[in-house]
Amino acid sequence: MLLLIAGIFPAQAQRLSLSERITRLEQAQQKQDSDQGGTMLVNQVQALQSQVQQLQGQIEELQHQIKEMQQTGKDQYVDLDARLRTLEGGDAPAQGSSAPSPATGAAAAAGTAAGSAAAGATPSASAKPPSTASAAGNPAPASSASTAGQANPQAAQDAYNQAFTALRNGQFVQSSRQFRDFIQTYPNSALTPNAYYWLGESYYTVQNYDIALQTFQMLLKLYPDSEKAPGAMLKVGYCQDALKHEGEAQKTLQTVMQKYPGSSVAKLAQQRLQDIQLQQAN
Numbered sequence: 001m002l003l004l005i006a007g008i009f010p011a012q013a014q015r016l017s018l019s020e021r022i023t024r025l026e027q028a029q030q031k032q033d034s035d036q037g038g039t040m041l042v043n044q045v046q047a048l049q050s051q052v053q054q055l056q057g058q059i060e061e062l063q064h065q066i067k068e069m070q071q072t073g074k075d076q077y078v079d080l081d082a083r084l085r086t087l088e089g090g091d092a093p094a095q096g097s098s099a100p101s102p103a104t105g106a107a108a109a110a111g112t113a114a115g116s117a118a119a120g121a122t123p124s125a126s127a128k129p130p131s132t133a134s135a136a137g138n139p140a141p142a143s144s145a146s147t148a149g150q151a152n153p154q155a156a157q158d159a160y161n162q163a164f165t166a167l168r169n170g171q172f173v174q175s176s177r178q179f180r181d182f183i184q185t186y187p188n189s190a191l192t193p194n195a196y197y198w199l200g201e202s203y204y205t206v207q208n209y210d211i212a213l214q215t216f217q218m219l220l221k222l223y224p225d226s227e228k229a230p231g232a233m234l235k236v237g238y239c240q241d242a243l244k245h246e247g248e249a250q251k252t253l254q255t256v257m258q259k260y261p262g263s264s265v266a267k268l269a270q271q272r273l274q275d276i277q278l279q280q281a282n
Helices: 002-091 110-114 144-151 153-168 172-185 192-205 209-222 229-242 246-259 264-281
Strands: none
Touching: 153 172, 153 192, 172 192, 192 209, 192 229, 209 229, 229 246, 229 264, 246 264
């Protein structure tokens, strides 16, 4: 009997030992799984933190770009407003004054190249419209509206004054529509070159550089001898720079300096040229 009892205890001890071993193995596996899961979680958290930092950097960069764009737009608007105020000092066309006699040959189709922004300015007495009437080189027959405008210079003057007033008040959409209509209706008016110029300025002010460029180029093509030609050529260079066409911008600005030495536009061209070269050096 004693021998039987003695034989039972070692067997129980062996079974308990095996059970403990299994339990310990399970605990060790659970600990290992827990450690691996913790490591994966830590790695995921670190990856997320890295992504958040990258996004924060991108947000800060975008905020900086937006701030620069807002400042640029503000500076351009202030520049345009200053020019308009100068015109108000005595150069702006007076309501009721007679318009200069129309010259011959401006393009009736030129208004389509000008697009749909704002414009307005003073008449240029020395502006000489080209002899051809269309950008394609084919003479465009005068429409009934333009014929009526030639017969009634006061109507052209009044329409121009309304568009200029809208521009002066910052109503760029209304002004653009009125100046586009003016260019199409009165293509032979001596007021048309300046209408093109201020239309381009208005596009430039709202940072529509591509259409502004086309408008200034159209002015130079149709009215190369206009008093607004120097300023238009300068703004062509400005637009090319804004559109990241640095090579073309430098050539245009150098042309301004060579063609109009000692003038205010030449000084502005030199300053912008230096700015471009400085940016390229950095």
